[in-house]
Every structure is written in structure tokens, then in C-alpha cells.
Amino acid sequence: MTGLRRALALVAIEGFVVGLVALAIILASDHIDDNAVNATLLVFVGWSFIGAGLYAWWRRPDNRFGALLTAVGFAYFLGALTGADAGWLFTIGVLLSSVHLAVFVHMLLAYPDGRIASRRLRKVLGAGYALSVVGPLPSLLFATPATLDCDCPDSAIRITDDRTLFEVSDALMSGLAVLIVGYVLYVLITRWQTASQPRRRAMAPILWSGVCLLVLLAGSLTSEAVNGPEIVSSATSVLGLVFFAVTPYGFLFGLLRSRVVQAGAVSELLQRMADAPDGSGLRQLLSNALGDRSLQVVYWLEDKQRWVYADGRLATLPEDDDRARAWSPVEHEGRAVGAIVHDRSLCEDPELVRSVAVAAGLSIENERLQAQLRARVEELRASRARIVEAGTAERRRLERNLHDGAQQRLVALSLSMRLAQSKLRNEPDAAEQLLAGAQAELGRALEELRELARGIHPAVLSDRGLRAAIEGLAGRSPVPVELAGTPRERLPAAVEAAAYFVVSEALTNVVKYANASQARVSVSRTNGHAVVEVADDGVGGADPGRGSGLRGLADRVSALDGTLELRSPQGAGTLLRAEIPV
Amino acid sequence: MAWTILIVDDHPSFRASARVVLESEGFSVVGEAVDGASALTECCRLRPEVVLLDVQLPDTDGFRVCAEITSHAEHPTVIMTSSRDGSDFGPLVSTSGACGFVPKAELSGERVQELLGP
Numbered sequence: 045m046t047g048l049r050r051a052l053a054l055v056a057i058e059g060f061v062v063g064l065v066a067l068a069i070i071l072a073s074d075h076i077d078d079n080a081v082n083a084t085l086l087v088f089v090g091w092s093f094i095g096a097g098l099y100a101w102w103r104r105p106d107n108r109f110g111a112l113l114t115a116v117g118f119a120y121f122l123g124a125l126t127g128a129d130a131g132w133l134f135t136i137g138v139l140l141s142s143v144h145l146a147v148f149v150h151m152l153l154a155y156p157d158g159r160i161a162s163r164r165l166r167k168v169l170g171a172g173y174a175l176s177v178v179g180p181l182p183s184l185l186f187a188t189p190a191t192l193d194c195d196c197p198d199s200a201i202r203i204t205d206d207r208t209l210f211e212v213s214d215a216l217m218s219g220l221a222v223l224i225v226g227y228v229l230y231v232l233i234t235r236w237q238t239a240s241q242p243r244r245r246a247m248a249p250i251l252w253s254g255v256c257l258l259v260l261l262a263g264s265l266t267s268e269a270v271n272g273p274e275i276v277s278s279a280t281s282v283l284g285l286v287f288f289a290v291t292p293y294g295f296l297f298g299l300l301r302s303r304v305v306q307a308g309a310v311s312e313l314l315q316r317m318a319d320a321p322d323g324s325g326l327r328q329l330l331s332n333a334l335g336d337r338s339l340q341v342v343y344w345l346e347d348k349q350r351w352v353y354a355d356g357r358l359a360t361l362p363e364d365d366d367r368a369r370a371w372s373p374v375e376h377e378g379r380a381v382g383a384i385v386h387d388r389s390l391c392e393d394p395e396l397v398r399s400v401a402v403a404a405g406l407s408i409e410n411e412r413l414q415a416q417l418r419a420r421v422e423e424l425r426a427s428r429a430r431i432v433e434a435g436t437a438e439r440r441r442l443e444r445n446l447h448d449g450a451q452q453r454l455v456a457l458s459l460s461m462r463l464a465q466s467k468l469r470n471e472p473d474a475a476e477q478l479l480a481g482a483q484a485e486l487g488r489a490l491e492e493l494r495e496l497a498r499g500i501h502p503a504v505l506s507d508r509g510l511r512a513a514i515e516g517l518a519g520r521s522p523v524p525v526e527l528a529g530t531p532r533e534r535l536p537a538a539v540e541a542a543a544y545f546v547v548s549e550a551l552t553n554v555v556k557y558a559n560a561s562q563a564r565v566s567v568s569r570t571n572g573h574a575v576v577e578v579a580d581d582g583v584g585g586a587d588p589g590r591g592s593g594l595r596g597l598a599d600r601v602s603a604l605d606g607t608l609e610l611r612s613p614q615g616a617g618t619l620l621r622a623e624i625p626v
Numbered sequence: 627m628a629w630t631i632l633i634v635d636d637h638p639s640f641r642a643s644a645r646v647v648l649e650s651e652g653f654s655v656v657g658e659a660v661d662g663a664s665a666l667t668e669c670c671r672l673r674p675e676v677v678l679l680d681v682q683l684p685d686t687d688g689f690r691v692c693a694e695i696t697s698h699a700e701h702p703t704v705i706m707t708s709s710r711d712g713s714d715f716g717p718l719v720s721t722s723g724a725c726g727f728v729p730k731a732e733l734s735g736e737r738v739q740e741l742l743g744p
Contacts, residue, residue, distance in 0.1 A: 448637070452640055452709060454731070455730040456639040458732075459643040459647050459733060462647070463646060463647055485639070
């Protein structure tokens with residue numbers, strides 16, 4: 045027997061004994077009519093609360109609701125002291141006879157979470173507890189049994205017999221109580237109105253009997269004063285007692301229903317999933333099974349370490365402190381495959397969510413594989429589009445460079461040559477000067493063409509390999525470059541080209557943005573990968589989304605199934621690292 | 627009497643060469659403009675008889691500038707030029723209101739004179 049079970053058994057025994065004592069007090073009372081009926085009702089109601097409360101406590105030890113339900117039962121037994129014939133015991137009984145209503149309100153407000161989050165509500169509840177004890181004081185302080193029209197014992201703390209004082213103070217107490225009850229009713233009804241479907245379902249079993257009881261209480265408080273020790277005295281009291289007494293049964297009924305619903309939901313879910321093995325409409329099935337229309341299914345992509353929706357879009361899970369939404373993991377064969385994102389109130393029924401999650405494991409795994417595929421396809425599609433776009437942009441850039449650079453120089457050259465030709469005979473000096481200018485222009489045009497050709501594909505790379513090509517890049521860079529190492533053997537042409545352009549783009553960025561004093565380039569062959577690293581000692585803080593250069597590189601690298609990684613903490617240099625499978 | 631001419635092109639090397647070529651063949655280069663907007667203002671200010679207008683300008687399309695220039699009454703004669711071949715532009719030259727096209731590499735006073743007529 046666990047510690048909790050032993051403790052609960054002890055509480056059960058105490059409840060039983062307290063009930064018997066209460067029974068004895070009422071039966072022995074000489075001022076209560078219908079002793080047997082009243083005594084039976086008292087223990088029946090008290091034990092109902094204690095029994096249901098202990099059951100709830102045992103099922104959900106983390107939720108304080110069970111303890112509160114039990115406490116209502118114990119507090120209810122305190123009222124039996126009003127049956128005592130001794131004046132002082134009777135007085136204590138009357139003082140405590142309304143405490144159970146305060147505990148009941150506490151329980152209503154704490155249902156179903158077991159907590160009262162709002163500080164204001166806790167204050168109101170505190171006032172309710174205080175008033176439950178202070179409320180009967182007017183009848184004890186200012187009235188004799190004769191004034192109260194009751195054959196009960198005289199109060200042990202009476203100081204005077206003044207009907208006016210009694211009635212005024214009693215009405216004041218009743219007024220305060222009505223205010224508190226009214227506010228609690230307002231809170232409960234607002235809660236109901238704003239609650240989600242699953243939360244309403246969780247609230248329903250005890251909310252309505254509780255609300256009815258409070259309405260009656262408010263009604264009787266406004267019309268009459270505290271009515272002496274008799275339990276059954278009027279029609280409203282009887283009705284109130286009925287609503288009070290059915291509350292624990294409403295709660296038990298709710299639990300039972302959720303179990304039946306759970307078994308039904310899970311078996312129906314299994315059946316439906318067997319009918320639709322491709323996982324179509326999985327979200328709808330789970331949403332029906334859990335009665336949560338807002339439910340979402342997300343899938344875990346192990347390789348990408350992220351959550352996605354069925355269509356491959358990135359998903360984010362609700363935080364732990366999210367008050368509206370929560371998520372439950374779904375596993376298949378011991379691996380996380382997905383999660384069900386649902387209304388937070390379903391956390392009150394963890395068995396249901398867990399059994400649905402278990403039932404859905406295989407389907408979610410299948411869906412996950414599909415989602416993984418879709419995410420991959422989506423990625424490929426985007427990257428392919430970017431590669432095509434990059435190709436077009438590259439061609440535009442080349443055309444522009446050719447047009448603005450070499451072509452303009454050649455045009456000017458052509459004009460100079462024609463002019464020189466025309467002046468050759470009559471003004472040989474001018475012609476010579478024109479030709480010298482043309483020579484210089486031709487040199488610049490050639491240099492521009494060389495630069496352009498290198499940008500398209502460096503000939504030295506194909507002819508002499510990666511090391512020579514990178515040495516060329518390093519030699520032309522205005523920032524000093526240390527070349528740490530390159531593989532001795534040649535790599536596949538596509539890999540060499542990708543590695544070359546990674547270094548080229550990285551060095552261009554170092555010159556443009558990094559404000560570095562030096563850069564370091566290394567290309568190594570590790571674990572079947574060509575690893576290209578370009579590091580600098582500059583200002584860091586490079587933005588991976590900046591310009592199209594890095595994204596173009598990432599596409600070029602991922603087209604070879606490689607990965608590109610940029611590490612650039614503010615103020616601590618930049619490292620661009622590519623890993624390309626060889 | 628020499629023709630007055632405005633050269634519109636964003637490449638300084640071409641403007642310099644064109645000026646030397648045209649002036650050596652008797653044209654009077656009255657101004658240069660580097661883009662479409664300044665071409666229009668220079669046109670109004672200098673009132674040249676001929677405008678040598680590059681097709682590709684940094685701010686706009688040469689054909690559009692040509693249409694704008696030739697929309698005024700008593701407008702100058704516009705000759706389009708480009709480092710591309712005239713055939714690249716299809717019917718654009720004739721529909722823009724220009725009087726003709728000279729490829730940049732073939733620019734000479736003689737070619738311009740031919741287009742301007744006797």
C-alpha cells in the first residue's frame with residue numbers, strides 16, 4: 045500500500061467516525077424534530093462528499109480538488125454540533141454550521157483545476173470563509189431562543205436580548221453574504237461562457253448543481269435570517285439540500301462518463317483508423333475522439349530537429365505556461381513521432397489523451413513519414429526554384445558586366461582606331477597618341493574579360509586544381525589570407541567548384557563587411573566529406589539572410605547534399621563552413 | 627554651318643570618344659548628358675539640332691526619352707545608338723520617333739550625316 049493510499053484510508057476511517065459522532069449528536073438532541081430523518085440525511089450527505097472526495101483525491105493526487113471535496117464533507121459534519129444540548133457546544137455548532145458552504149464555494153471556484161489563480165478571487169473567498177463564521181454571531185449575541193422562535197438552547201455568548209439590534213446586524217450579514225455569493229455566481233457563469241468545448245465538458249458535472257445551490261442560497265439569504273439549528277425547515281432548504289447532496293454524485297457521474305466516453309472514443313478511433321489506413325483525416329478523427337475541435341497534429345522530424353504540420357510547414361508547440369493550449373507527445377516504438385496540440389483542459393483527463401495518443405501512434409508515424417517527405421519536397425522545390433532564379437540572375441549579371449565593361453571599352457577602342465586611321469597621314473603625332481590611348485584601353489578590356497571569365501568558371505581550377513585556384517583567390521584578396529591546407533588529391537569537379545565558390549564568396553564578404561585584419565582558409569577531407577572553412581578575425585555579426593550570395597552558395601552546396609553553416613557572433617569574427625559529401 | 631549635337635550616354639569613355647570623332651568631322655558638340663532626366667533638361671536648355679541618344683540609360687529607357695523629346699513641336703532630330711546591334715531592337719527605333727540608329731562601334735560623322743540627309 046502506498047503512502048497516499050494509507051493516508052487516504054486513514055482519512056476515510058476518520059470520516060466514518062466523525063459521521064457516527066454527528067449521527068449520535070443529532071439522535072440524542074432534544075431540540076431537533078424528526079431526529080432520525082435529519083440524522084440519516086446528515087450522514088448520507090457528509091459521507092457522500094467524503095467518499096467522492098477521497099476517490100477524486102486518489103485518482104488525481106496532484107489536483108487539490110479531491111481534498112476540497114473531502115473537506116466539504118467534514119465541514120458539513122460540524123453542523124451536527126447544533127444538535128448538542130449543552131449551550132457552549134451548541135454555540136460552537138452554530139458558529140461553524142455555515143463553514144461547509146464556504147468550503148463548497150472554494151471547491152466550486154477551484155474546479156476543475158484544483159487551483160484559484162486570481163488573487164482577487166482568493167480575497168473574496170477569504171471574506172467568504174470569515175463571513176461563514178461571523179454570519180451567525182448576531183443570533184448568538186443579541187437574541188434569545190424565544191426571539192428566534194426556536195426551542196434550542198440559549199447561546200453561551202449572548203450579551204443582550206435586543207430584537208432590533210439582532211435583526212439589523214443579521215440583515216447586514218445576510219447582505220454581505222449575498223454580495224459574495226452573487227460575485228461567485230458571476231465568476232462561474234463568466235467562466236462557463238468563455239470556456240472552450242472540452243473545458244465546459246469538464247466543468248459541467250458539478251458546476252450546475254453548484255450554481256443552483258448558490259442561487260437558492262442567495263434567494264433565501266435575502267429573504268430570511270439564519271434559521272436556527274434545524275436542517276430541514278422550508279422548501280428552499282429542502283431544494284438547497286438536494287442540490288448540495290447531488291454535487292458529489294454529479295462529480296462521480298462526470299468521471300464515469302469520461303471513462304465510458306474514453307473507452308468508446310478509443311475503440312472508435314482504432315476502428316476508424318483501420319478503415320482509413322492512409323491517415324487521411326487523422327486530425328478530424330483525433331479531434332472527434334477528444335472532443336476538441338481546435339486540436340492539431342504536429343510531426344517530429346528527427347533529422348531536422350523540428351516540428352512540422354502535415355503539409356511540411358514549420359510548427360511551434362505551446363509553452364508550458366500557455367493557459368489555453370497544451371500538447372501531449374505521441375510515441376511509436378519508443379521514438380517520438382509527433383504531438384497532439386490540444387485545449388489545456390484536456391490535461392485534466394490525462395488517461396484519455398494518453399490512450400488516444402497510444403492508439404494514434406502508428407497512424408501518426410505514417411503521417412510523419414509523409415510530412416517528412418513533403419517537407420523535403422518543399423525544400424527541394426524551393427531550392428530548385430532558387431537555383432533556376434540564381435542562374436537567370438547570374439546570366440543577367442554577366443550580360444550587364446559584359447555590356448558595361450569590356451564592350452564599352454571595345455566600342456571606344458574602335459572609335460579611337462578609326463580616328464587614328466584617319467589622322468595617320470596628316471597628323472601622325474595625334475594618331476600615335478590615339479593609338480597609345482587605345483593600347484591602354486585594350487589592356488583594361490582584357491583585364492575585365494579575364495575577371496569575368498574567372499567568375500564564370502576559373503580555368504585554373506579545372507587545369508591545376510583547388511589549391512592553385514584558392515591560392516589565386518588568396519593572392520588577389522586585399523585582406524591577408526593564410527591557406528591552412530588543401531587535399532593533395534583532386535576531388536570531383538562539382539565538389540571542387542562548390543568549394544572554390546564558397547571560398548571566393550567568403551573572401552569577398554570578408555573584404556566587404558568583416559573589417560578583418562586577416563582570414564584563414566582550409567579545405568580538408570574528413571569522414572567522407574570535403575570540409576571547407578573560411579574564418580576571419582573581423583567584427584562578426586554577419587546576417588545569413590544578407591544578399592543573395594550566401595543563399596546561392598547554400599543552394600549550390602545542398603545540390604551536392606552538403607550543408608553550409610555560418611557562425612558569426614557579434615565582435616568575434618565569422619566562420620563559414622561547408623561540408624560536402626565526396 | 628556645323629550641326630549642333632547633344633551626346634547622351636552614361637559611359638564617360640564613349641562620350642569622350644564620340645565627341646572627338648564627331649568634332650573631327652565637323653559637328654559641334656554642344657553638350658553631354660548622362661541619363662534620361664538630364665537629357666531632357668539639356669535638350670530644352672541647349673536646343674541642339676541633333677541628339678545622339680543611347681538606348682540603355684541608368685534611369686530609364688532611351689526609346690522613352692526619344693518619344694518625350696520628339697513629342698514637342700520643333701524638336702531636334704534624334705539618332706539612337708547602342709553597343710548592341712540595331713536588329714536587337716526590332717521596330718522600336720522607327721516607332722520611337724527617332725530618325726535612325728547607329729551602332730556605337732560604327733559611329734562616325736559620315737554615318738550621322740547620312741541619317742540626317744542633305
